[in-house]
Amino acid sequence: MALPALHALEECADFSKTIQPFIPQLYTLPQKLVDVIAGRESFLELYVDTNPLVSGFAISLALGAVFLVVSEINHNYSQVDRCWSILPTLYIAHFDAWARLAGVSSARIDVALLFSTLWSIRLTFNYWRKGGYSVGSEDYRWEIVRKNVPTAVFHVLNWTFIAFIQSILLFLIAAPVYIILLASRFEPNLTSADLAYVTIELGLILTEYIADQQQWNYQGAKKEYQKAAKVPRGWSQLDLDRGFIASGLWGYSRHPNFAAEQSIWFFLYQWSCYATNNLYGWSAVGASFLILLFQGSTWLTELITSGKYPEYSHYQNSVGMFVPTRLSSYKTPVVKPKIIRTSELAQRQKQKQK
Known part of the structure; x- marks a missing residue:
């Protein structure tokens, strides 16, 4: 069962009922992926049989590993930045696709995907025209941080926050759509x-x-x-x-x-x-x-x-x-010019003569 058995609309936001029972799927997912690669299981069946929040979170972890490896090889720490404008929309699209395959009404998720797609287009365009996708481009703030912290500390920062935590964050800001997906089983229409x-x-x-x-x-x-x-x-x-x-x-x-x-x-x-x-x-x-x-x-x-x-x-x-x-x-603010009185000029002249 990929979705929880709920009896009331309010239960759709209950962590103990909507997430906790599916955490073990996260641990078994790697082995099941191996089975898919070996041809022992269908990828589509695995996708539908896995809780969409669990599979989305697993994707964010895998991408965090990719960001870490690429950043350490290239010594460029804006790998997450390049995907920032795209990933939340892809996660919402993931919830939308899962709902359609599982037979859950996707009308409410569709409109969430609509606004998110427009958000991605705007942010991606703005990042592109500022040169964010140019080869070697990096957020200037990372260079400043590198100069002000020990090298070892910065690498720890990359292994934790820059690569993994930011990747997970991009999934978590889209995660409320999972709750909307669950609520759609009670209220399927817009x-x-x-x-x-x-x-x-x-x-x-x-x-x-x-x-x-x-x-x-x-x-x-x-x-x-x-x-x-x-x-x-x-x-x-x-x-x-x-x-x-x-x-x-x-x-x-x-x-x-x-x-x-x-x-x-x-x-x-x-x-x-x-x-x-x-x-x-x-x-x-x-x-x-x-x-x-x-x-x-x-x-x-x-x-x-x-x-x-x-x-x-x-x-x-x-x-x-x-x-x-x-x-x-x-x-x-208007800076008014200082008015120097004649007496002040005379006093300055006397001080110079002394």
Whole structure:
């Protein structure tokens, strides 16, 4: 039996009933894969007979091993980064495919896959145009971390967090769809709440797209300004001399794209709670860990940025990191020239003569 025998909708979020009984499948899965390779068992039968959460988690572990080996061979630690925009959608597609093969209604999972696919397209495109898929490309923050920690410590960090924990995280943020899959056995049809959650998700993806495009436009204008020493049309010299974007959505949030990204997976978790009439559940672990990860990575990003641009500290004090803290957009502080009185000039002259 690949799915638990449940008697109430609320039980779909019960860890002891929906996950714990299937943990032994994780231990026997390697041997069964060997049987498939040897031709003693059908892969399709193994796929359908294995709990989809277990098989998805197993895939994340296998990918973590691949990321580890490739990163250590190439000395490039952005292997997970290159797959970040794709894997959550592939995990949701896995739940969708499993539901169809097992005869479970997939209507609610289909719409989750729809928003996730659009999320993947947006993020993959943005990562590509920034050169993320170029040969040798690596997140600049890993280089900074390598320079500030002992080599042995960094390798331990790679063996644990960078390769495996991040890989598992990308599965866990998609795991609430498993709960929606279980709930679909009780409520197989799309509900108005499902459509409302998808609408919220699409709105957050649009917010990310707008924020990314505003950042892209600003960086392009800044590069043109630095190269030609001429302010591009539609921009002011004050904005470009600042060195970082502080207009549009960025005038209200220092990281509007990050805020939307965290919200996307938090609302997917909330969707699973609503679908099972629960206030909270075990599937919060993925969204919660993602939020914690963003706290640390954003702190490091801002530490680097504040060291490059003098005005950034004022920007930090004026604009919220993720959530807007005021209704008006950020304004660059006007530095008034100091007025030197004639008496002060005379006094300085006398001091020089002494």
